[in-house]
Amino acid sequence: MPVNVVVTYNSRTGNTRRAAELIAGASTMAGASDVVVFPVERANEFFHELAEADLVFVGTWTDGLILFGHRPGGTAKIKSLPKLWNKRVAAFATYAVNPGNISDKFAALLERHGATVTTSAALHRRRLEDEVTDFVADSLSSI
Numbered sequence: 099m100p101v102n103v104v105v106t107y108n109s110r111t112g113n114t115r116r117a118a119e120l121i122a123g124a125s126t127m128a129g130a131s132d133v134v135v136f137p138v139e140r141a142n143e144f145f146h147e148l149a150e151a152d153l154v155f156v157g158t159w160t161d162g163l164i165l166f167g168h169r170p171g172g173t174a175k176i177k178s179l180p181k182l183w184n185k186r187v188a189a190f191a192t193y194a195v196n197p198g199n200i201s202d203k204f205a206a207l208l209e210r211h212g213a214t215v216t217t218s219a220a221l222h223r224r225r226l227e228d229e230v231t232d233f234v235a236d237s238l239s240s241i
């Protein structure tokens with residue numbers, strides 16, 4: 099069965115963009131037939147791909163005070179995505195030191211945006227290659 103994957107991300111300094119590109123590559127390696135990757139700001143150019151997607155990865159960065167107050171960075175930009183009704187979504191957030199409960203918080207935000215979040219992960223910005231492989235395998239096995 100063909101599997102369409104969309105990877106969209108919100109990145110300030112490039113870590114989450116890199117994570118998104120690695121996720122796209124790992125999805126192709128894992129057998130996804132069609133994979134597109136774009137920043138959330140450009141989502142309006144990808145309505146068709148979003149509508150056709152079997153799985154949408156959505157990524158952002160961890161905003162917080164390191165020990166507490168973790169929340170998804172760039173919430174307004176994430177909320178500007180089209181509503182993700184009935185879409186299976188895999189949520190990821192990159193972080194530097196301590197992600198706290200970012201993956202649950204980001205999953206909850208995306209659920210409020212209509213998504214059905216099937217997997218969520220916090221990815222350390224210096225260990226992206228290692229951590230992306232399992233996350234993508236888990237996420238694709240959920241569809």
Ligand SMILES: Cc1cc2nc3c(=O)[nH]c(=O)nc-3n(C[C@H](O)[C@H](O)[C@H](O)COP(=O)(O)O)c2cc1C
Pocket residue numbers: 108109110111112113114115158159160161162163164165166168192193194195196197223
């Ligand atoms: C204002 C601000 C707050 C941050 N708070 C945290 C934090 O609480 N915990 C953490 O591990 N990293 C924190 N970070 C680090 C970023 O989440 C991390 O570098 C991330 O990978 C950046 O992604 P980007 O390069 O896609 O923008 C913070 C960064 C900024 C700019």
